[in-house]
Amino acid sequence: MLFGRNDKLGDSYETPVFGSTESGSSIPKDILGKNSIAPKTAYRLIKDELMNEGNARLNLATFCQTYMEDEATKLMAETLEKNAIDKSEYPQTTEMENRCVNMIAKLWNAPKDMNYLGTSTVGSSEACMLGGMAMKFRWRNRAEKLGIDITKRKPNLVISSGYQVCWEKFCVYWDIEMRLVPMDEEHMSLNIDKVLDYVDEYTIGVVALQGITYTGKFDDIKKLDALLEKYNKTAKISVPIHVDGASGGLFTPFIDPDMEWDFRLKNVVSISTSGHKYGLVYPGIGWVIWKDEEYLPKELIFEVSYLGGTMPTMAINFSRSASQVIGQYYNFLRLGFEGYREIHQRTKDVAMYLSDEIEKIGLFKIYDNGENLPIVCYRLVDDANVEWTLYDLADRLAMKGWQIPAYPLPENLQDIIIQRIVCRADLSHDMAELFIRDLKTAIKDLNNANVLVHGKETDKKTYGFTH
Numbered sequence: 001m002l003f004g005r006n007d008k009l010g011d012s013y014e015t016p017v018f019g020s021t022e023s024g025s026s027i028p029k030d031i032l033g034k035n036s037i038a039p040k041t042a043y044r045l046i047k048d049e050l051m052n053e054g055n056a057r058l059n060l061a062t063f064c065q066t067y068m069e070d071e072a073t074k075l076m077a078e079t080l081e082k083n084a085i086d087k088s089e090y091p092q093t094t095e096m097e098n099r100c101v102n103m104i105a106k107l108w109n110a111p112k113d114m115n116y117l118g119t120s121t122v123g124s125s126e127a128c129m130l131g132g133m134a135m136k137f138r139w140r141n142r143a144e145k146l147g148i149d150i151t152k153r154k155p156n157l158v159i160s161s162g163y164q165v166c167w168e169k170f171c172v173y174w175d176i177e178m179r180l181v182p183m184d185e186e187h188m189s190l191n192i193d194k195v196l197d198y199v200d201e202y203t204i205g206v207v208a209l210q211g212i213t214y215t216g217k218f219d220d221i222k223k224l225d226a227l228l229e230k231y232n233k234t235a236k237i238s239v240p241i242h243v244d245g246a247s248g249g250l251f252t253p254f255i256d257p258d259m260e261w262d263f264r265l266k267n268v269v270s271i272s273t274s275g276h277k278y279g280l281v282y283p284g285i286g287w288v289i290w291k292d293e294e295y296l297p298k299e300l301i302f303e304v305s306y307l308g309g310t311m312p313t314m315a316i317n318f319s320r321s322a323s324q325v326i327g328q329y330y331n332f333l334r335l336g337f338e339g340y341r342e343i344h345q346r347t348k349d350v351a352m353y354l355s356d357e358i359e360k361i362g363l364f365k366i367y368d369n370g371e372n373l374p375i376v377c378y379r380l381v382d383d384a385n386v387e388w389t390l391y392d393l394a395d396r397l398a399m400k401g402w403q404i405p406a407y408p409l410p411e412n413l414q415d416i417i418i419q420r421i422v423c424r425a426d427l428s429h430d431m432a433e434l435f436i437r438d439l440k441t442a443i444k445d446l447n448n449a450n451v452l453v454h455g456k457e458t459d460k461k462t463y464g465f466t467h
């Protein structure tokens with residue numbers, strides 16, 4: 001007799017996971033399974049399927065957080081059920097969101113004589129959409145008043161060709177002409193000398209990047225502000241700046257507080273950032289702040305119920321968990337200014353150490369040595385005299401678990417293949433030393449390897465390392 005066994009499956013509570021029916025059969029993939037399975041078995045099967053994705057901590061391709069303290073993780077897990085949009089049901093969560101907005105507005109030097117407004121979002125993409133929409137609506141309202149024929153042409157947005165894809169989405173979704181200022185090798189950021197060639201009465205705004213995703217460089221926003229200040233003096237309709245500070249927005253204020261890139265600049269009207277990049281929270285959380293209510297047209301604000309009254313909100317999504325907001329507030333409370341500064345400074349030191357070591361190898365031209373964002377970005381020197389490419393090197397490093405992609409630069413520079421290392425808080429100096437060791441080994445292996453490379457025909461159709 002199978003005492004205590006589940007009749008349907010023949011498995012019981014005691015059945016070991018790897019003795020279970022499911023562990024010996026194909027699991028539901030395209031059609032919902034007919035019966036339930038034990039939670040421990042479901043957990044193990046799913047966890048195991050995810051195993052070959054590697055260790056997120058070794059993924060140096062992403063800006064997104066891969067580590068939070070145990071207390072933060074616990075707090076976030078315990079608050080997953082709270083809905084960020086239910087301001088009335090979770091008023092203290094709402095209060096924490098507002099505290100975060102206040103803290104960030106101060107980090108960005110919001111002027112005391114103005115009334116800033118801001119909100120959390122799912123990430124920078126949503127934050128950029130909101131910033132862009134505000135510029136579009138405000139442009140239209142002003143253009144109509146100034147007698148500009150708004151039906152004659154599409155409004156346009158000016159940005160460097162090093163833009164992140166969310167801006168292309170914004171322009172497609174909201175039917176805006178995207179005007180790209182090309183980057184060249186000399187200007188690996190917004191070419192200030194060329195910006196005005198792209199600006200006209202239909203320009204809703206210029207987007208400046210405080211941290212270009214490709215290279216980690218900063219646009220010269222102070223210079224851009226001076227340029228637009230001059231332009232706006234005589235222009236029929238003034239052109240504002242939205243700063244996409246996805247990565248730099250919560251990095252620069254701690255590492256270089258004297259750098260003027262934020263609301264201290266007159267024409268910067270809104271700024272967005274990702275809390276899950278250098279805000280040190282797991283994805284997805286972002287923030288957007290307008291310097292003054294004037295820059296956020298009223299049509300874009302909706303009311304949700306809050307403590308018997310209503311509260312203004314601005315979001316593309318409705319329901320989402322509030323746990324990321326709570327995680328952000330945990331970090332602000334726990335780390336304080338000094339904690340963020342220490343972590344970011346150490347991250348930057350690690351980036352500069354990596355850059356030095358990589359340069360010493362003698363095969364690479366460094367584009368970014370970590371002095372802006374803690375990112376190291378490089379290409380093979382022209383006379384490297386090696387048979388392999390950065391793609392091969394990326395593959396070889398992946399064998400040691402490091403995920404460091406190689407990819408082409410954007411339009412105009414697309415023939416240049418670069419490799420980029422994003423240093424994050426959880427990449428310690430010791431880990432960086434291990435990486436350099438693995439990088440040198442990978443190069444040695446590639447130099448000694450007998451590989452069929454890049455379509456070259458040889459008699460033996462082999463691919464692989466035969467040393």
Ligand SMILES: *Cc1c(COP(=O)(O)O)cnc(C)c1O
Nearest residue numbers: 123124125164166213244246274
């Ligand atoms: C990462 C990034 C984004 C998108 O951010 P998400 O938070 O992932 O939506 C937008 N702009 C820049 C410059 C970025 O680096």
